[in-house]
Amino acid sequence: xxxxxxxxxxxxxGSIGGGLPESASPYMSLIPWVVIFAIFYVVxxxxxxxxxxxxxxFLEGLKKGDKVVTLGGIIGTIESISxxxxxxxxAENCKIKILKDTIAGFKTEEE
Numbered sequence: 001x002x003x004x005x006x007x008x009x010x011x012x013x014g015s016i017g018g019g020l021p022e023s024a025s026p027y028m029s030l031i032p033w034v035v036i037f038a039i040f041y042v043v044x045x046x047x048x049x050x051x052x053x054x055x056x057x058f059l060e061g062l063k064k065g066d067k068v069v070t071l072g073g074i075i076g077t078i079e080s081i082s083x084x085x086x087x088x089x090x091a092e093n094c095k096i097k098i099l100k101d102t103i104a105g106f107k108t109e110e111e
Contacts, residue, residue, distance in 0.1 A: 070102050
């Protein structure tokens with residue numbers, strides 16, 4: 001029975017000094033959340049937005065004759081291009097129609 005009294009006293013003693021002082025603003029507890037969100041935004045969201053913007057400008061600059069690589073690893077030359085699709089020549093008499101968004105980048109000579 002004495003053991004339970006010691007535990008109860010320990011919990012009661014811990015709650016005396018805990019919490020915010022009465023003079024502190026309730027908005028002070030929001031500051032850590034704002035800081036966490038700001039760090040998350042700078043580390044995760046901003047780089048992703050930059051990457052999407054860079055890819056969008058890349059896709060807008062595509063033209064007939066560009067050698068490109070798709071996300072699936074297909075290498076080909078652009079034969080024709082529309083708003084959403086691209087006709088890609090992958091062999092002498094072999095053309096495929098792909099979505100414009102699936103183009104990953106230009107084909108470099110070292111590949």
